[in-house]
Amino acid sequence: MRIEGYGRIDRDTPLNFSFDARNFQGFKGDTLASALLANGVRLMGRSFKYHRPRGVLTAGSEEPNALMEIGQGAARTPNVRATMQEVFAGLEAHSQNRMGPLRHDLLSVNDLLPNFLSAGFYYKTFMWPRAFWEQIYEPVIRRAAGLGSLSGQANPDRYETGFAHCDILVIGSGPTGLMAALTAAEGGADVILAEESAHFGGRLISEAEELDGQPGPDWVAEMLEALHETGRVRLMNRTTVTGAYDGGTYGALERVGLHLPMTPDLPQECFWRIHARQAVLAAGALERPIAFPMNDRPGIMMASAIRSYLHHHGVAAGRKVTLFATNDDAHRTALDLMAAGVEVAGVMDSRTDAQAQGDYPLFAGAQVISTRGRQALREITIRQGGSEQRIETDCLGVSGGWNPTLHLTCHMNGRPVWNEDIAAFVPTEGAVPGLTPAGACNGVYSTSRCLSAGVAAAGAALQAMGAKAPEMEIPEASDSPGKARALWLVEGKGRAWLDFANDVTSKDIKLAAQENFRSVEHMKRYTTQGMAPDQGKNSNIGALALLADATGRAIPETGTTTYRPPFAPVSLAAIGAGGQGKAFAPQRFTTSHEASVARGAPMIEAGLWYRPSYVPRPGEATWREACDREVTMVRTHVGVCDVSTLGKIDIQGPDAAAFLDFVYANMFSTLKVGRVRYGLMLREDGHVMDDGTTARLGETHYVMTTTTAAAGEVMKHLDFVQQCLRPDLNLRTISVTEQWAQFGVVGPRSRELLNTLLDSPIDNDSFPFMACGEVGVAGVAARLFRISFSGEQAYEIAVPARYGDALYRLLVAQAEALGGGAYGMEALNVLRIEKGFITHSEIHGRITAFDIGMDRMISARKMCIGKPAASRAGLQDPMRERLIGLKPVGAVKQLTAGAHLFEEGAAPVAANDLGYVTSVGFSPTMGHFIGLGFLSDGPSRIGDRMKMVDHLRGVETLVEICDPVFHDPEGEKLRG
Amino acid sequence: MRIKCPLCGDRDSREYTYMGHETYLDRPGDEGWSADWDDYLHLRDNPAGVTRDLWYHGAGCTSWLLVERDTVTHDILRVELARDAKRGRG
Structure with a gap:
């Protein structure tokens, strides 16, 4: 009921909204709760366990009862507090936690079973048989309990x-x-x-x-x-x-x-x-309630909330209001209502010495001992001294003091x-x-x-903060905090609710104490007190006081649970905002991205980067067809691949060489200017961190490459070594990964291709395997490296990133003219497996230089990161799992990465596990599947037959252990 | 949590990554494996109170920092560049 002349709502702006499909009108400035109250709606929800009819209790974010679903479809939000939701035109709200209409909730039958549904009921009852839990008990309980439901769809809101x-x-x-x-x-x-x-x-x-x-x-x-x-x-x-x-x-x-x-x-x-x-x-x-029998009916609310609805929204929460209080402050509610013309049927103050502050019937020393009204409050019963009487009322304001x-x-x-x-x-x-x-x-x-x-x-x-506090004038205002006396519980017939949202009653607290859950934390978990969306804001202190009483302790001795963040519910969508879909992680694109996409290449993630999986041609139905063609194309003609995603770190300074000697296992100070060397980097614990090539561009200038995956980790490591271990060395490092676009030109016709574009042509003698230097390509200053990740004659050419797109298109066009073309990650992977080159599939963190047969790269002539730890006997045990190649030799021709290796006759169980497969691919060059893996004492087992079992995919293949280098073991092609 | 980087100023903890105790600054000089190496790599105290550890300002200036903090109160007591601290130790 609206009261003229009251409230800070805009009566000139009516707003239509709906609740449970019924249309209502509110005003600008209303909350959903105030607008519903103004329309005489008092039943706003059902309780969690007993499905009791509930109305709004408060006017703030602590509201435990009036929780609603707002909106429709995918945008529907459950558990919105009607006291916080402001009304707008077209707002759609629905009550929740009910089966059937709100007024006739089918699950309110639970309300007849309170003796069975007491604290710990679920723990005690649904114990046996165990298998019933997942299939029967839990789904039924979840359906019956619960606070609102999710739409099950992705949230479209921003x-x-x-x-x-x-x-x-x-x-x-x-x-x-x-x-x-x-x-x-x-x-x-x-x-x-x-x-x-x-x-x-x-x-x-x-x-x-x-x-x-x-x-x-x-x-x-x-x-x-x-x-x-x-x-x-x-x-x-x-x-x-x-x-x-x-x-x-x-x-x-x-x-x-x-x-x-x-x-x-x-x-x-x-x-x-x-x-x-x-x-x-x-x-x-926050004003706190009093636990008295049947204190949960719609129409029973906090005394301060009644004042809020009156002064803020111009709404009288009832026509004939009563109050039950323990303090002077609550008497204001009676005075304010009477001033607004609302009837006050009585103020029950539990203090015998309470004084009336105005012309209303005061019942000093009185307590409310029962209430009536199925869907909403109709009548209360009070006890004053030895006598009881009933008072007709549709709204009872309660105040147990303030927390x-x-x-x-x-x-x-x-x-x-x-x-x-x-x-x-x-x-x-x-x-x-x-x-x-x-x-x-x-x-x-x-x-x-x-x-x-x-x-x-x-x-x-x-x-x-070191600032001066200004002189302030304090406004004149009321200075009467009023008197109060605590009252936690009114004993009587019927249940007295503490936690409205979770349906915890005074009896549950006593039961918990009786069953020896005497600590606050235990009581809380046993009864679920304070674990609802309001997190006990309304009820924790009352429950604590009851527990103190039941265990014969004072409140300070009993202690309190503390509050954790968040103060009020926070939607995950807000915390995770900006991280949905593609925004989950940054996307890094190479300069050739558009050209690859234009050719129909499916782009796959490599760390944060996107790289082409393969570059399909008309008539190719599967990725394998494209991949097989690309591998053969590279081996017989020439292929072009963007390798810009590899980490590139520019290293300059008089001590650059000494620094590299320290971070790499092998020597770099002896590398000649104009040459490139493969480098193996260890962690201080002696395991392999990363590998790559480093080129010496000048006496004091190197460019290091890292794997795509470890680029960030290596940069951080170099910063650590420089700043924390060797600040005596004079050099600087910087990541130039994004400044240079770099392309692999690979295959027997690679030099021929390059010579169509280079300002001055190269030959094998002037630019041999592992050479590097500055070149001009179509008038642009570029860097050329003769390195190979495939075993073929190959080059990598780098230009400033702004020329990347143009150069890539040019290289691909020239390659196509020579019978080659662009290739993607799948082919790149097969090419390197054929050559026995490792990636982070192999150097996965538990691998030593010894395991990959590179222990002799750890230079004896110098100290380096990881050298002392790598010398430990356990890291050089021949029985360690060591790098091998494998190929299928039985009826089953498939290899799978992640499969394990067993002796042919051994049961495929963990105790017999001798190794595992790290990389596989179909090799068009060999005509069968090939793989890399690690096998105990692997190098001694070459030529042996073993059993490969993939328990997850159900594959079992007879394999032969072989050298990891399948293609051109003599290395003639890459030097050609 | 916030750390005051000597170069960038007061920044949110998400700009930093943690490495471990300042022990990492004192790399043993032994050429081969030794008890000192075992200590350096594996053995750490876990103090309730003041500790000093290394943080990387990866989303900032890429400096390694030596941060003195209290594991009980979460107070950050002192922050300096690890480079300077290492130079001071020789």
Whole structure:
């Protein structure tokens, strides 16, 4: 029911929305909860376990009951709190956790079985038989329980992440936060003021309070104007600070577009990482419920929430309201409602000395002992002294006092401390370095004192930064925190709920204590108390008090569970924003990418790079046809392949040679200028790190190549060796991988091809195998390297990347004229396996130089990384698994990488495992499959027959162990 | 977590990768395998409190840093270039 003259909604802007397919009207400024209440809808959901009818309990992000599904289809979002969702035109909301219509939920039969569904029920019941768990129990329980459902489709909505920086982050914009923000800004700090709600002002928007003689909301508006004028405050509303982390880092979730009809330009949410030098926590406090029998009916809500709906949204939560309170503060609800013309049928105050603050029926020393009303509250029963009476009411406001919202102070292991004066936990001092809790979240409950606390906290933050705190005038405001006395539980017939969302009752806590789950942490897990979406914001302290009572301890002795991030639920889509689909990882493209794609080449990932798998020609139906043709083309004519993805590291300086001697196992100081050498790089533990070729371009100038996969790792390693081990050496290194486009020109006609393009032709004598030097290609200065990864006569030519596309097209066109063409990764792989060249399939981290037959490359004449460790006896044991080649010799002709090797007659079990296969391919040159692998004492086994078994793919092949070099073992071709 | 790189300033932890204890700066001089090598490669303390370890500012200036921090409070107490620290040790 709307109340004229109340609320900060825009009555000129009506908005149509639907709830469970029924159409309703709200106004701009409404939340879904306030609009539904205004329309007389009180049943908003069903509880988790018993499927009890539930209505809205709160007016904030702590809401445990009014959880809804918003939107439709793939964009549907479950578990949205109706108290946080703002109404917009066309909003579609659905109730959740029900079977059938909300009013007649079929699973509410659970409500008749509370004695069976008590704490630990699932643990005790669904134990046996074990096989039933996955097939029967779990699916049924999941169907019955659960909080909303996912669409099962990819989320099409846009989300974003961002970084923000400030001097002082102020969390919360009530009286404390506003004063803190203004103090900080006037003290010269850059400020972010984060407010969870759509509106700034905190409780000042929800109360009939005056500051400096003007209504709270007017004062808030003036403060916002003042903050704006400083030019130093970034106002972030709809932004929940969700976590406090090391080094002044805070996580925050901003609801950017959730309050508006979907627009393509606006993200739904943005997850911020805010870095602040100092922070002020001004998060306020949350009113806590009282556990009394049947306290969960729709229409029973927090007393402060009733005031919020009245003052903020102009909604009376009921027509005939009653209150049940333990403190003076809640009496305001009665006064405010009466001022708005709403009937107040009675205020039950558990304190016998409670005083009425106005003209309403006060029942001092009274408690609510039962309630009635199936779908919504109709009547309450109260007990005062020895007598009981029933009161007709459709809305009961409850207040058990307030709990400081200290959650963020627990995020770095801070344990709250019990304050007996306010019967609540308050933040422990210095819980989060740089974060100062102030105001209600620090246990300060009067508006006037909160204003001063905000000024003091910001002043302290400024001083910590070395700035001076400005003189501030404290506005005049109420200074009556009121009196309170804690009441946790009203004993009586019927269940008294603590955790509404998870259906935990006072009985469950007692049962946990009785079954010896006496620690808070055990009780929590046994009963699921505090494990629902509200994370116990409404119920943890009450449950703790009951546990303390049941175990005969005081609350501080019983301890408390602490709160972990996030403060409020954060959608994974927001945290992972920017990382969906192709944005998951950066994509690196070579200069020949477009030309390859234009030729229909399927591009495959190689690390972050994309490389052509093969380059198909018309009539080729499978990748194998293309691959076989490309291999043969390279062996008989000429092929062109982009090899720019290999890491290229430029190394210059007087000590470049000494540096390379130290990082490579073999010698590089003896390499002549104009020559290239294969290099083997070890890790300090003696295993192989990477391999590649390094060219000496000048006396003090080398260019190293690394494998594509290890380029980053090698660069980091070189930086480590230079900076941490050998800062005495004078040299510099830099990655030039992306500055140079480099192409392999491979095959017997490669020199012929190059000579059609080079400014001055080369021959075998002037440019022999492993030569390098500067050349001109079509007028462009290029580098030419005579190196081969295939065993054929081959060159690699490098040009500045801007010429890469043109040169690649030119090379391919010339190759085609000579009967060759472009080739891809599949052919490249087969070519290198045929030649017995290794890649990271072989040097996978557990391999030593000895294992690949290169131990003699570790130079005896110098020290190098990995040399001492490689000398360990265990790394040179002949029985180690060592590199071999293999080919099929039985009926089955297939080899598979990842298969294991066994003696022909041995059972293929782990105990008999002698080795494994690392690389395989069909060799058109040999006419059969070939493979590389590692076999115990491999070199001695050449010529033996063994069994290759691939347990995963179900392949078993008889193989012959052979030398890893299948093609041209004498190396005549690459020198030709 | 944030680390103040001496060259780049105060930066988010995601720009850095961790290597291990500062021991890695003190590579043994022995030519062959020895107990010192075993120590260097494998044996580390795991202190609750102040420790010094090596971090790489890979997404920044590519400097290796020697970071003194407290494993209990997560405070970063001191950051210097590993190059300078190594030179100081000789």
